[in-house]
Amino acid sequence: MGCYDCCVRCIGAVPYPSLVATLLCYAGMALFCGCGHEALAQTAVLVETYFARNPQDYEVMASFIKYFQFVIYGLASFFFLFGILLLAEGFYTTSAVKQTFGEFRSTHCGRCLSLTFIIVTYILAFIWLVVFAFSAIPVFFLFNMEQTCHNINILAETTPSINQHGWICMDARQYGLLPWNAMPGKACGMTLASICKTSEFYVTYDLYIAAFAGAGVTLLALFVYLFATTYNYAVLRFLGRKGVR
Secondary structure, eight states: OOHHHHHHHHHHTSOHHHHHHHHHHHHHHHHHHHHHHHHHHHHHHHIIIIIBSSGGGGHHHHHHHHHHHHHHHHHHHHHHHHHHHHHHHHHHHHHHHHTTTTTOOOOHHHHHHHHHHHHHHHHHHHHHHHHHHHTHHHHHHHHHHHHHHHHHHHHHHHOSOGGGTTTOEEEGGGGTSSOTTOSBOEEEHHHHHHHHTSHHHHHHHHHHHHHHHHHHHHHHHHHHHHHHHHHHHHHHHHHHHTTOO
């Protein structure tokens, strides 16, 4: 076998769907973990500065943010190792499918291992779907806050009286960021509009959008991997029933 034939055979054995899924997974987790970590830190600054006067009011939120930042570290490590395993398993299943009629022989243990990875990835995809949904909550909160500030600015330009737009508020307690007895717990009128003009607000908003996009990319990567591996496993099962081991 010449060098060209060896290169063609190696390139043909590359699991391109699994490779693309792995790259998407790493890119998505980098966005989610990096931007999510910084967004949580910026959220603590915003709430402490504008929505709560008593440190005890945001003590629970601060503890949650600190805990979730450690969870992010664990997620980054887990998905890095899991992505390597998924890619290696993709190489195995692709080679098994393409070389079943040659010298390569897929074993029963190998097929069971592939099935195990498929089940684990299905469970992980379902869990990550929930994470993806929850990551939309802060984006929704900050989007509503930006739209409220926009309405306040419009009213401020059209009505000279501050009382006309002083009743428009954004209450952090409604979103579970603070307890109901927290004071003030909300920002109203031009105070709210001034918050929306700060760099902290826009940085936090952009970071949460990036984290939300990263969660979506990671979910897409899991689905791509599931489709590719499930197809390869189904082919192995079909060939096994035909007597090709």
